Amino acid sequence: MIIYSSTKQSFIRDFEEGCLVKKLHRTLTDKYRRVGQSEIQSWQTSLSYMANVMRDIAIPDKAGVAIEYIVPNTQKRIDFIITGQDHENKEHVIIVELKQWSEAFKVADKDNIVSTYLGGGLREVTHPSYQAWSYCSLIKTFNEDVQNRPIELHPCSFLHNFDEAIAPELRDSVYEDILSISPMFTLGQMNGLRQFIKDFIPKPDSTQIMNSIEHGKLKPSKALQDSILNMLKGNKEFVLIDDQKVEFERIKNAALHAIQNNEKAVYIVRGGPGTGKSVVAINLLVECIGSGLMAQYVTANAAPRNVYSAMLQKGYKKSEINALFASSGSFHPRPKDALQIAIVDEAHRLKEKSGMYQNEGEDQVKEIINASIFSVFFIDRNQRVTFKDAGTIDKIIKFATDQNALIYEGALESQFRCNGSDGYLAWLDNVLQIAETANYDGFEGDYDFKIFDNPNDMFTAIKEKNTPNNKARILAGYCWNWNKNGKNTNLVKDIQIPEHNFAISWNLGNSSTYAIDNSINEAGCVHTTQGLEFEYVGVIIGDDLRYENGELIVDISKRAKTDQSIKGIKKLFKEDPAKAQIIANEIVKNTYRTLMTRGQKGCYIYCTNKKLSDYFKLAFNHQLRYTYELPHTQIEAHPLVADTLSLDPDVLKSKPHKI
Known part of the structure; x- marks a missing residue:
């Protein structure tokens, strides 16, 4: 233009x-x-x-x-x-x-x-x-x-x-x-x-x-086509497995059909954390560019774009790789069908408006569909983590229908994170009271889950896990302000837990590639890690989530003032408190669900609220009791567990929040 x-x-x-x-x-x-x-x-x-x-x-x-x-x-x-x-x-x-x-x-x-x-x-x-x-x-x-x-x-x-x-x-x-x-x-x-x-x-x-x-016609050069195919070869982090490969082939064929016939089409892929949405998305990007098609990997959140761009560029000095990665906010000025293929990862994070002040354009879902001949949306309805997140399957279908697009739907179901433990994810949904599941009393699989009473001990454990390959991180809920001053000096310790003499900085101005930087001594948040994964994560659960009288309580007022993810919710609390609380519950619980599913092999947690820590211990020790049938003496280590050993598992299933 x-x-x-x-x-x-x-x-x-x-x-x-x-x-x-x-x-x-x-x-x-x-x-x-x-x-x-x-x-x-x-x-x-x-x-x-x-x-x-x-x-x-x-x-x-x-x-x-x-x-x-x-x-x-x-x-x-x-x-x-x-x-x-x-x-x-x-x-x-x-x-x-x-x-x-x-x-x-x-x-x-x-x-x-x-x-x-x-x-x-x-x-x-x-x-x-x-x-x-x-x-x-x-x-x-x-x-x-x-x-x-x-x-x-x-x-x-x-x-x-x-x-x-x-x-x-x-x-x-x-x-x-x-x-x-x-x-x-x-x-x-x-x-x-x-x-x-x-x-x-x-x-x-x-x-x-x-x-x-x-x-001029937009088309990747032959040199770029050859280069990007070579970049992916031998990179084990992007190997397609089982239903990932099946879904990849289905999407690729639908995309080629749409481009060859100049027929607008939309493909929706449902998938939970660890099912390989991003792996499929990056493979699609490489396959399309390698075939001479103009495609872009699109997210609302910058962290996945920057990390995957950096991973593909390893060993290459090719700034054009960055042009293959686009912000979802860049589509509102684009003309109809300007792009052949839009590959939208983390589609649940799409916004209604774009721009610095969220006042530009109409709706990002609508704009992406309009600006591309073929668009594929990878989405997990349980990963909405900000007040402005507005990407839904219903909305995608509506705007696709409005533009007379063919609509395909698929799913990624096999779990490749959390040591392949679908049970851990189901247990987590249950214990966070996101959904009642059959895993109220535990999960199968060799997933390393631990609860710490001291954040220093958790930090030490995570640093040990990070030593071999830089794939462990400390993550935290956004309950501490992100201070700009001195951010590049490592002297500012944003997250302070005085009773344990614990302090750590948020990421030091490197939020774009925090996940692959040498950032073990910094804490990441949901914005720097959603859509990415590590081998181990240590999650600090802040005061925005606590346990009282048998209930999980979400307190959005404990979020940091610098947290933009809840911007606008205070106004809604004045207008419609009940609706605002529902949204607050969804944001906070989904945030911790997202953080606690970043680890492929293990997740360690520390809760600032002791009763919440006890609640997790109780729920986890019940999982040990009923899944692994450990000796009675090991269960009695925690007093809350000892008090409830006689509870029928059906009671826990029907009322998981009142144990």
């Missing part, structure tokens, strides 16, 4: 007449989203510099100019593009990344990363020249017209306020490789940028190059 497209001559005239920024503002608002005052001021400043650059008489008047080009199927926006031809009539495109930075600093231990002041604090971001190069890479990789004509793309960055005499670090030797292919121009180097443009574009754009980029 192009927000502004013209010639050099018209661009300079629009700027001088004062209408350029107004045009940008109006078009971007109408087509895409709201524009803030800071962005308007940024245009005024940066585009004045570009107008001065383009005034060089040797740059053709009929060279093409495009501003704020939004790369298809991404939310990436290219600041400034110049198009034209060389003396041999070859087509060239120059991509300019504009920055108003006055200072920035080297980050030596990360590839092409710098730090600068943004949003009131020091932030790590990509080097501007790398950013420009990555945009070129996206266009080359996914635009068939650019690949076939061919059109040459040349990246560069222009930091017009950046004085290298004061801050020279962005030209450090660690950035040498990227600067050799994507040069950087700073304060006082306007002539250098002019010369860079003139070297490639001495003649006007007579072939409407930008139009080809805008309307």
Whole structure:
């Protein structure tokens, strides 16, 4: 999508007449989203510099100019593009990344990363020249017209306020490789940028190059097809097993039928935790891209996208892999059938509205179905964990029917997490009072479940489990504020349990890849771990869930003030307290269900509420009593258990919350 497209001559005239920024503002608002005052001021400043650059008489008047080009199927926006031809009539495109930075600093231990002041604090971001190069890479990789004509793309960055005499670090030797292919121009180097443009574009754009980029067919390049297939080979974490393979083949055939016949279709896949929804989804993504189809893996939550993207990129420096992973909030501006295949994981997390303030678009389910020819939704109705989660099977069917789409339904049932223990999941539903199940008195299978009275002991046990392969984590309910200050220093200990002299930080600003980072000394929450898995998890259950008078009590007021997952529920409590409490119960219980099912081999828990801990011990020790028939003396270790040994199991089944 192009927000502004013209010639050099018209661009300079629009700027001088004062209408350029107004045009940008109006078009971007109408087509895409709201524009803030800071962005308007940024245009005024940066585009004045570009107008001065383009005034060089040797740059053709009929060279093409495009501003704020939004790369298809991404939310990436290219600041400034110049198009034209060389003396041999070859087509060239120059991509300019504009920055108003006055200072920035080297980050030596990360590839092409710098730090600068943004949003009131020091932030790590990509080097501007790398950013420009990555945009070129996206266009080359996914635009068939650019690949076939061919059109040459040349990246560069222009930091017009950046004085290298004061801050020279962005030209450090660690950035040498990227600067050799994507040069950087700073304060006082306007002539250098002019010369860079003139070297490639001495003649006007007579072939409407930008139009080809805008309307070119989206198709992954042959190089990407080959690369991504190789990335998945030999990766045991993505091997399809049993009904995963069966469902994968069914979905793949339905997708191919829809694409070949240009017939809109929707596929709904039900599956509980550990049934392999994400494994099937990633295999579908790789299979589609490897077959030359344009597909994206879509989630509302960023953590699964970033983790799976990082896992596929291991051993590769291919920024285009990131373009295969999309936010569910990126679909509202996309036109009908812009994407061939949308693979939606964790569909229960889809929202109604998009954008930072949840005020853009209509409904993410509707928008995804509209923007893709074939869409597949992997969903678990019992994993709604925020007030805004709005993805339901009924809604998917409604919007699919509204768009006359074929509807397929399937299911993943075999349990491959929790040591394959369907019984543990059923017992967990029972003990959390989510649903009454046949597993009120225990579960079969060799699943390592333990209850700790001291969080330090649990932490020690989890660290031991993490030693072999970095696959154990501490997780917690969102009952402690996430403090921004000092977040990169490991000095801020967000989660404090003073009576045990225990303290741990939330993830240190690395929420996107917490699950695979070296983050054993940090705690994750449901937002950094849903859709992902570990071998062992230690879960801290906070004060938002307690046990009183034979009942589990959800207290949403004990959630942290920084928890965005319950935003809006206070208003509902005033309007309809009963409905609000039902939703609060669902969110909190589903949150702990989700956290307690992240472990493949084991789950350890610590409860801040002692009565809740006793309740879990009682329920778990009953499972030992009735499932494994341990000696009576082992059961009597806990006084609550000893008091209830005479209870008939049928009593527990009928009223699991009153033991």
